[in-house]
Amino acid sequence: MQLDVHLDMTVPAVPTRATSGRSRLQTFxxxxxxxxxxxxxxxxxxxxxxxxxxxxxxxxxxxxxxxxxxxxxxxxxxxxxxxxxxxxxxxxxxxxxxxxxxxxxxxxxxxxxxxxxxxxxxxxxxxxxxxxxxxxxxxxxxxxxxxxxxxxxxxxxxxxxxxxxxxxxxxxxxxxxxxxxxxxxxxxxxxxxxxxxxxxxxxxxxxxxxxxxxxxxxxxxxxxxxxxxxxxxxxxxxxxxxxxxxxxxxxxxxxxxxxHLILLSVPLFVFLGLLIEMTGMARAMVGFLASLLGHVRGGLHYVLVGAMYLVSGISGSKAADMAAVAPVLFPEMKARGAKEGDLVALLSATGAQTETIPPSIVLITIGSVTGVSITALFTGGLVPGLVLAITLCVLVWWRYRGEDLSHVARPSRTAILKALVVALPALALPFVIRAAVVEGIATATEVSTIGIVYAVLAGLLVYRQFDWRRLVPMLVTTATLSGAILLIIGAATAMAWALTQSGFSQALAAAMKSLPGGPLGFLVVSALAFIVLGSVLEGIPAIVLFGPLLFPIARAVGVHEVHYAMVVILAMGIGLFAPPFGVGYYAACAISRIHPDVGMRPIVGYIVALLVGLAAIILVPWFSIGFL
Structure with missing residues (x-):
């Protein structure tokens, strides 16, 4: 004991020049x-x-x-x-x-x-x-x-x-x-x-x-x-x-x-995603869905799929979506016996499934680099996300058809109604955002500000949950993520220009037009390519780099540009959230604090379900353009 005290007292007494220099550098x-x-x-x-x-x-x-x-x-x-x-x-x-x-x-x-x-x-x-x-x-x-x-x-x-x-x-x-x-x-x-x-x-x-x-x-x-x-x-x-x-x-x-001014919506939707988590809006939505489905076999897994669908319609950021939903649901799902690997696998799969739900940052990016109407992309993205949600839910039903829920009580109608009343302001936000764009109240760039004001008022007046101390760190986090995204877009734009000037785009157009199978063959090859690109380059770089090159070819072969956007975005999302290379999978593991190894096997089934849904989107253009 005396030796410990002696060391503690004497070692720091004479700081070295290196230590002093390091301290000054840290201060700087x-x-x-x-x-x-x-x-x-x-x-x-x-x-x-x-x-x-x-x-x-x-x-x-x-x-x-x-x-x-x-x-x-x-x-x-x-x-x-x-x-x-x-x-x-x-x-x-x-x-x-x-x-x-x-x-x-x-x-x-x-x-x-x-x-x-x-x-x-x-x-x-x-x-x-x-x-x-x-x-x-x-x-x-x-x-x-x-x-x-x-x-x-x-x-x-x-x-x-x-x-x-x-x-x-x-x-x-x-x-x-x-x-x-x-x-x-x-x-x-x-x-x-x-x-x-x-x-x-x-x-x-x-x-x-x-x-x-x-x-x-x-x-x-x-x-x-x-x-x-x-x-x-x-x-x-x-x-x-x-x-x-x-x-x-x-x-x-x-x-x-x-x-591109349309990209200004990227930081604002990132900030909106952080707001809905901080104000308790995400928790309210998840609570209502859990009261509806929590007592059925696999019910909380359905809630996870539905909650990611709803939250994606607010934040536009996958990291914000997962951070808002996973901490609310995972403790109860684990208490009911769900395995950690299956939880993180489904969370990753829903990240890929909801890439087309407006106001997705990927939708905004693809509109900015290809000239496709943002309003049309917002309208066309709802049903494809729903199709993939259905394929995931079918797999959940199969995996959890024998789940023992004898210890789970069914909530009363009064409890469900109370949860609905609490969640109603949060559930209304996606519809407020969509209505503001469709009705011409705000552009796709401006509409995020309406969502931010709505979320602030809901947090202050309805949920009474607004931590002012977190506001500045949230603004800094917004700038950080936005800067990382926008630098990629800038660098990818420079690379795309270099490829175009070299004549690569003309050669690529000729090769893609000559693919067998016409429009269907073009869609299949594009989907496979973007699965690989999404895995290696992540989502936004792949879109920025190859979107301007491939969208004119899609129009030339007779593929509707909104349909093509849905196919490539979902394919990119599958690659982004599929291990071993997809960084989205590791982001889901980090957010849920689950080791990546345990989710490798369970995610295979969910990836297959997503591929089945993607095939349906490719074969049935109506899913993408039926409501335009």
Missing amino acids: DRVLGRMVEIPAAILVGLEIVVLLAGVVSRYILHHPLIWSDELAAVLFLWLAMLGTVIAYRRGEHMRMTAFVGMASPRSRAFLDTLAIVSGLALVGLLLEPAIEFAIEESWVHTPALDLANTWRAAALPVGFTLMLVTAVVRLVQESDWRLTGAALVLGACIASGLAALSPTLIGIGNLNLLVFFLFGVGALVFAGVPIAFAFGLSTYAYLMTTTHAPAMVVVGRMDEGMS
Whole structure:
């Protein structure tokens, strides 16, 4: 005991210079984090206010604010770039970690360092072109506010600079200098090799697409490099090595991809998803469904499917959906004897099933990059999600047809009615959102603000559950997730442009048009391709990269664009939530705190059920376009 006291008293007495330096670095990192997080949170709040003001002035006061969209666009790029910095600082940019997780501890540490260095390399390469781009944009002025576009475009070099500083701080704090040196040397060797081979690469023409966009992107993604950085580095290397295009083109295309105003609904729907969990609205909906079905065999599994369907119609974010439903249902389901593996498997399957339920972020993204009507996508997405829900419920019925519920009491009609009254404000929210879009009260971008106001009022006045202390962290989380998504969209847009300029899109169109089976063959091949792409690239990158290329082909072969959207989105969702590569499955495991291994076998049956539902969507276009 005396020895322990002696050590505790003497060891910290004389701090070393290294310890003091590390402490100062940690202080700098915390200050830098707050300097980015607080403005990002404020920007999310300002976007809500600006868009809501536009709705009120146009629909209620009949006096549109002609400057609201311009101001929202300026603020949006700053929000996206600051969110990107926060995601980079927190290590939350989307990356494929299936192979990283199987590596030895030393190899895993190197790959994690390589992921940080890849971001350092990308922003280091793009910083000067971003500054040039922002200066060039000074010639462009907004019509209503008469602001030089430099005010908006300056977000790019500022964001890249902050990411550069963040990368250096993270490497000093988290990585062994030998690993950092090895990663930098590897990058320098690859860059030198590509520069030396440039004449040869120029001579092989479009075979470079395989070198850079198949092998290059594939190697980076499987090595655990964040997907946005893999896209950006490969595109930059392709253009600089095999073409005479200036580096500023990459920045310009990234800006174009990240600046679609329709994408502004992404952070707002993410924030709405966090609100419905915080205010207790999700719990109220789940409670009502449980009172209806909790006493039947497999009843709570049906509730899980139905709750994910309803919640998806509010938040638009799969992570928010699962986080709102799983903690409410899983404890009771486990108490009734449900196995953990089956629970996480069904949760993952419902994540794939509800990808088309409006206001899905994927629907919004596909509309922004392909030009398909957002309202049509919102209308067409309801029935396909229901079809997949039915196939999942059939499997639940089969698996739980012998469940013992002798110990479960059937709730009275009074209890069910009481649960309905409590849940009614929450159940009304999806219909409020849909009605606002269909009736022209708000655009698909603006409607999320109506949902946010509704959720705040319901939390304050109806459910009396609104934790003001969580508000700022929720705004920061919104900016973080949005930044990670939008950087992928920007990098994928640049890559898609490079593919188009190479003539790849024309070759792809010719190959897809010549597929046997006509429209049906085209749909089947597309579905199989997007299952693979969804698994490897995640959902949004696959959509942004290949949507602009494939949708014109779908129209040319006679496939309705909304029908095609439903097929590729659901196929992508199946790949996204299917192990061993689908990151959505691991997100479901993390949210439910269940080890991934236990769900591997049960999820096979649910994946088969989803594939049966997808086949039905392909064969019966009415499911997608019957209500347009």
